[in-house]
Amino acid sequence: MILKEQIVPEALYYKEENQRIYLKGEGHITAILCADLRELVFSRFEQGEAIESFYIDLSDCDYMDSTFMGLLVGFNKRMLKLMKKRITIVRPSETARGLMEGLGLTSLVDIVDEPVLFPKDMTNINQTKGASVDLLLHSHENLMELSEENKKKFAALHSVLKSQKDKEQ
Template identity: 90%
Template sequence: MPEALYYKEEHQRLYLKGSGHITAILCADLRELVFSRFEQGNPIEAFYVDLSECDYMDSTFMGLLVGFNKRMLKLMKKRITIVRPSTTAKDLMEGLGLTSLVDMVDEPIPFPEDMVNINQTKSASVDLLLHSHENLMELSEENKKKFAALHSVLKSQNDQEGK
């Protein structure tokens, strides 16, 4: 199954569907799209993420989900909802402590038919990788240890790019 992310906003609800292997490759465009929507200031009633067809997701994507959830809580006082996660997706989220942060439902939620495929147009920046992993590191001491070396390298690269 090819890596793909589909997105649509309808009736003040955001819909995101992941298919196949979801990795950092698709995260730059997704981050820009969703955070620009948050910045509009218009209410968001719900944010649904369907992971029923997700074979794998990397830590960058999971960190981005944490970031989306933090922003939803801050702006709308609501958590994102993970819809019918595959066994693999659920195991990966449990392993990093995400399942306690988000709402999870096993029953299907109707998603729009005409969702837009988020094609990769940007590469994942050091800033994106750094912030995604910082989101994960905030969740537990275990995650801090797990991502410490990567964080150190990314922070150094980010600091050098900022000069």
């Protein structure tokens, strides 16, 4: 009997509507999708137009890597700085909530367990760029700022990434 390799889908869907940003994660959300997401969201922040809310639906997310969680911290920091508001995590799955709790994200963001109406015609963020050393480094530095425990968890990775970045310059 031949077993087919099981592929776990990973997808991020994005839409901005009425000064609200909507992001929905499905499956395994990893660094593979983070470069395009980072560019999209931070370019929106740079436009300077007000953002009323930033909703992230993680109800169908069954895994998030540290790069994606570090990016969430970065989004939250930017929202606080520019709009004096936090991002809102909508109905995180049990796994997503556990991963966020493990790194201390739940104290930074708003979490709602009731549904938020998301637009129907969201755009699937496709992978066009690889996760750069800069993206990985900044995402993990965001996580390291949250706690001493995180500093210890990511110290070795941070050292390697910092070394790689220094070589690139």
